[in-house]
Amino acid sequence: MFGKKEKPKEPEGFIKRLRARINRGENWLAYDLVNLVPGGKIDDSVLEELESLLVMADVGVDTTELIINDLRQGLARNELQDLDALRAGLERSLLNILEPVERPLVIEKTDGPFVIFLVGVNGAGKTTTIGKLAHRFLDEGHTVMLAAGDTFRAAAVEQLQVWGERNDIPVIAQQSGADPAAVIFDAWLAAKARNINVLLVDTAGRLQNQTSLMNELAKMKRVVARHDETAPHEIMLVLDSSQGQNALIQAEKFHETLGLTGISVTKLDGSAKGGILFAIANRLHVPVRFIGIGEAIDDMQPFCAKEFVTAMLSSGDKDQ
Ligand SMILES: Nc1nc2c(ncn2[C@@H]2O[C@H](COP(=O)(O)OP(=O)(O)OP(=O)(O)O)[C@@H](O)[C@H]2O)c(=O)[nH]1
Numbered sequence: 001m002f003g004k005k006e007k008p009k010e011p012e013g014f015i016k017r018l019r020a021r022i023n024r025g026e027n028w029l030a031y032d033l034v035n036l037v038p039g040g041k042i043d044d045s046v047l048e049e050l051e052s053l054l055v056m057a058d059v060g061v062d063t064t065e066l067i068i069n070d071l072r073q074g075l076a077r078n079e080l081q082d083l084d085a086l087r088a089g090l091e092r093s094l095l096n097i098l099e100p101v102e103r104p105l106v107i108e109k110t111d112g113p114f115v116i117f118l119v120g121v122n123g124a125g126k127t128t129t130i131g132k133l134a135h136r137f138l139d140e141g142h143t144v145m146l147a148a149g150d151t152f153r154a155a156a157v158e159q160l161q162v163w164g165e166r167n168d169i170p171v172i173a174q175q176s177g178a179d180p181a182a183v184i185f186d187a188w189l190a191a192k193a194r195n196i197n198v199l200l201v202d203t204a205g206r207l208q209n210q211t212s213l214m215n216e217l218a219k220m221k222r223v224v225a226r227h228d229e230t231a232p233h234e235i236m237l238v239l240d241s242s243q244g245q246n247a248l249i250q251a252e253k254f255h256e257t258l259g260l261t262g263i264s265v266t267k268l269d270g271s272a273k274g275g276i277l278f279a280i281a282n283r284l285h286v287p288v289r290f291i292g293i294g295e296a297i298d299d300m301q302p303f304c305a306k307e308f309v310t311a312m313l314s315s316g317d318k319d320q
């Protein structure tokens with residue numbers, strides 16, 4: 001997979017990979033746009049077809065409407081003369097939605113560790129994202145510790161320990177079935193005692209409608225705040241982009257219960273078309289922190305609106 005000392009790859013490499021992977025499987029907008037406009041003339045029916053493409057790509061009905069209305073106004077002003085103009089108009093409109101949520105995570109100086117909770121449904125990619133984040137933060141010169149707050153799923157602690165070993169960092173864990181709030185309480189003390197900058201907290205996967213499990217997260221939050229009232233400093237929802245509109249429902253519910261401060265989106269390399277980011281940006285306004293395009297440690301980068309939109313609108317080099 002990767003060596004411990006391996007550095008994250010160059011950002012240009014990542015954009016290329018994003019472009020190649022996001023267009024994997026069925027082509028997205030770049031290919032479809034050309035086919036929508038065979039004669040080169042943009043009219044209402046082209047915009048209607050684009051509308052259904054956007055909805056099918058998980059952009060969501062409200063957000064799609066916003067984009068299409070924007071383009072309709074451009075059409076009325078005679079600004080959409082050809083495919084290039086349509087592409088430019090679409091790019092502007094997509095950027096208008098995504099740019100406000102491009103707010104990178106900044107590790108601030110705190111009295112005690114900067115505490116990051118990773119939350120989300122089962123299998124979203126929380127633990128893997130922790131491994132990737134730990135690698136990134138170490139690379140940036142931080143000291144990092146992991147807390148095994150998933151005491152529920154068998155082998156969850158071991159999985160986190162593997163990431164700890166790979167990154168050569170300590171993992172604070174208790175036995176399976178322990179109260180996750182107690183794990184976090186201890187982990188904070190251990191991190192403080194060792195002067196650790198960043199404490200990454202793994203949590204068990206849970207569905208947004210499992211009230212008692214959602215309350216458990218709220219309790220973890222209260223417990224860590226007893227040590228440091230500014231903690232947790234980040235409550236990051238990890239969302240599997242291949243879940244489509246369901247991911248939006250998850251995000252809304254987690255936000256309502258916990259007050260999310262960031263969202264990271266995983267598995268953009270699969271069948272997902274990436275439109276879910278627009279739905280989330282338009283509906284929730286929660287910063288999008290990182291995007292993941294694979295299982296390897298460098299398959300994650302801070303979210304950049306411009307890169308993302310460029311990747312969606314270009315056909316990319318699919319064979320990479
Ligand atoms: N293709 C792809 N796979 C990913 C990505 N992120 C995570 N995965 C895979 O998704 C699976 C689940 O990841 P985990 O990190 O265990 O997910 P989790 O949210 O911790 O799962 P639970 O602890 O069971 O709730 C693993 O096989 C990961 O390798 C990604 O960006 N792309």
Ligand SMILES: [Mg+2]
Pocket residue numbers: 126127128150156202203205
């Ligand atoms: Mg996990």
